Amino acid sequence: MKEIILKTENLCVSYGKVNILSNIDISFEKNKITAIIGPSGCGKSTFLKSLNRTVEEYGGKISGKIALDGTDIMDMPLTKVRNTIGMVFQTPVVFPFSIYKNLTYAPIYYGEKNKSKLDETVVKYLKKAGLYEEVKDNLNMDASRLSGGQQQRLVIARCLTVNPEIILLDEPCSALDIKNTAHIEKMLLELKNEYTIVIVTHNLAQAKRIADTVIYMESGSMVEEGPADTVFSNPADPRTKEYIDYMKN
Ligand SMILES: Nc1ncnc2c1ncn2[C@@H]1O[C@H](COP(=O)(O)OP(=O)(O)OP(=O)(O)O)[C@@H](O)[C@H]1O
Ligand SMILES: [Mg+2]
Structure with a gap:
């Protein structure tokens, strides 16, 4: 049985x-990666x-x-919506603090004071984001000194x-x-066991590598939605086919 976690109806x-x-x-299935593609x-x-509701x-x-x-x-408190449905942008925006403080900022804001709990949080999420091994000896380093790929993983953590x-x-x-992209893709494939992921990408090869479901959009409408294999190998709508062929060349 498909478990639907998020669903839009007549969304304009x-x-x-x-x-x-x-x-x-559109319905988003739990613990799946959905890729959104389109011009x-x-x-x-x-x-x-x-x-x-960021829009x-x-x-x-x-x-x-x-x-x-x-x-x-x-009908839900906005903070609850934003916390439950997190968002990561193209350019990572790290807070101008240490790696440690980037990760403890929200827990402290929500009242966590226990130092060992905070330490645990930092390790746990850096591991989930596949960044721990690279930064474990430099947790007090300014996050802005990380590479772009590391900053993107930090923002995800x-x-x-x-x-x-x-x-x-x-x-x-x-x-x-390519190397940092591979890091992020590997991390997303691991994260989908615990989270539901929706990713916009221009990179069709990336969508093929990681997505379960693909959505093709054009001019503000959803043209097609389906299993990634089907959408790429045998799209139902000629507009999808045209876009995929165009992107291949
Ligand atoms: N804040 C805004 N105010 C007014 N129009 C906007 C705003 N943001 C986006 N738009 C318009 O909405 C349309 C869709 O933009 P959007 O950024 O969602 O496209 P996109 O598919 O993400 O494009 P890209 O692949 O280039 O990132 C565009 O015509 C854009 O000009
Ligand atoms: Mg965009």
């Missing part, structure tokens, strides 16, 4: 009078940002329904410290080299 998003997303109905400007980032911070207006475990996110169920990633590897 507009900026001012301009409608950007139209009538998106630049089709609304992938807008869609991702709508899923935890509202950018002036976007949401209509329709987004249900998390069956509850409309509009930090996102995990508030116990999300879903992680949204918007082109997290587009500024990274």
Whole structure:
């Protein structure tokens, strides 16, 4: 049985009078990786940002329904929505503190004072993000001194410290080299055992390597959704096929 954790119904998003997303109905299955692909400007980032209401911070207006475990996110406290549905952007934004403090920031904010618990948290999430071995002797180093790929993994580790169920990633590897990209992909494949992952990517090879489900978007609409193998090898919609063929060349 498929377990659906997040579902949109008739989701529309507009900026001012301009409608950007139209009538998106999609279900995200728990502990799966869903990749969203589509041409630049089709609304992938807008869609991702709508899923935890971040789009509202950018002036976007949401209509329709987004249900998390069956509850409309509009009826949930915003902090709960943002903590449960974490988000990671293309360019990692580390806090201007040490690696240690980046990871203890949220736990301390939510009241944790016990030093050994905080130490445990740091180790636990750095391990989950596949960064621990590289930084374990330098936890007090300024996080901004990490490489781009390490910063991206740190931001993902930090996102995990508030116990999300879903992680949204918007082109997290587009500024990274092959080695760092491979690190992130390996980490995501491990994280999906515990979390549900939605990733926007321009890199179709990446979507093929890691995604269970692929969504093809065009002009603010969802054109096609299906198992990754099927969408890539035998897309149902000619628009999907055209995009995939175009991206191959
Ligand atoms: N804050 C904003 N205010 C007004 N319009 C916006 C805003 N953000 C995005 N848009 C518009 O919404 C449309 C979708 O943009 P979006 O960033 O979601 O596309 P995208 O598919 O993520 O593109 P890319 O692949 O280039 O990242 C574009 O036409 C864009 O100009
Ligand atoms: Mg985008």
